[in-house]
Amino acid sequence: MNKYYMGIDIGSISTKGVIIDDEENIVASEYLWTEADPITATKRVVESLLKKCSNNNINLELYGLGTTGSARYLIGKILGANVIKNEITAHGIGTLSRHKDARTILEIGGQDSKLIIIKDGIIIDYAMNTLCAAGTGAFLSSQAKRLGIDIKDLGDIALKSKTPSKIAARCTVFAESDLVHKAQIGHSKEDIVAGICNAVAQNFLNNLGKGKKLEDKIIFQGGVSKNIGVVRAFENILNKKVYVDMESHLMGALGIAIISKKQATNSYRLNFDFNVTKYNFKTIGRECNKCSNNCELVDIYKNGEIIDTLGGRCQNSKNIINQKKIEA
DSSP states (O other): OOOEEEEEEEOSSEEEEEEEOTTOOEEEEEEEEOTTOHHHHHHHHHHHHHHHHHHTTOOOOEEEEEEEETTHHHHHHHHTOSEEOOHHHHHHHHHHHHOTTOOEEEEEOSSOEEEEEEETTEEEEEEEEOSOOTTSHHHHHHHHHHHTOOGGGHHHHHTTOSSOOOOOOSSHHHHHHHHHHHHHTTOOHHHHHHHHHHHHHHHHHHHHOTTOOOOSSEEEESGGGGOHHHHHHHHHHHTSOEEOOTTGGGHHHHHHHHHHHHHSOTTSOOOOOTTGGGSOEEEEEEEOOSSTTOOEEEEEEETTEEEEEEOOOSHHHHTOOOOOBOOO
């Protein structure tokens, strides 16, 4: 009997999912926009994964399910995950499964970025930027829109430039102002786009790479890794080859699926509810007020019944789950 494992990476901009087999091959994958609704996005991803497995005549016996990303705890509770881990661990494991000689991981997502340093197959250092959108996928998307360019064409346009404009991208507001100024004084669209790509790479290295030695093999992942202009910018600045895997946008989901496989009890099939996409989930935020912590809690309801509460830092909040019904 074949055993399968699901990994879900729920980010602020996109939600990714994979199903792997015992050999850690991806048998189904999906990548969708989160659209500020991680529950609905996850439902759509899971529904797509199940459909693809069915279409490929895969008798899906799930033995592990993991979640990672910014909404990992919420989605982990809803799906009944056997493991919930942070993005650094998931991206590291996913990358090493495909590139055992990886030493440096550059990851740029929709609203944050990560730098992971690896030695002898172990993560020894990392840095994250979650405070500023400058240099992320959201930044690139907004600049492409301002220039009237499809985000998918940004990289190809950047490669046409021979004299990239210098764009001040340490702050989104300053970058937009600088971009407008460069256009007004006659810089070509190609040069401005190339300047934006260079600024994204330089901003990443300035913010996350301080005091860190970026050694080969360098792997670039996340949605922005699909932009050849940013890839080329990193290569020019670092004077090193930067590798982009075909599955680079799925590495977090792949990593957490592999972790779920390693932590699964192999003799027992996961008690996964294949009807989970049909349930009505609702979250309600509130303050506990049971002690001086004043924890901000989130109650999770499934078809009107409370199933868990997130955010508590002491036993008080854990004792208040009850079976009351609400109109979900």
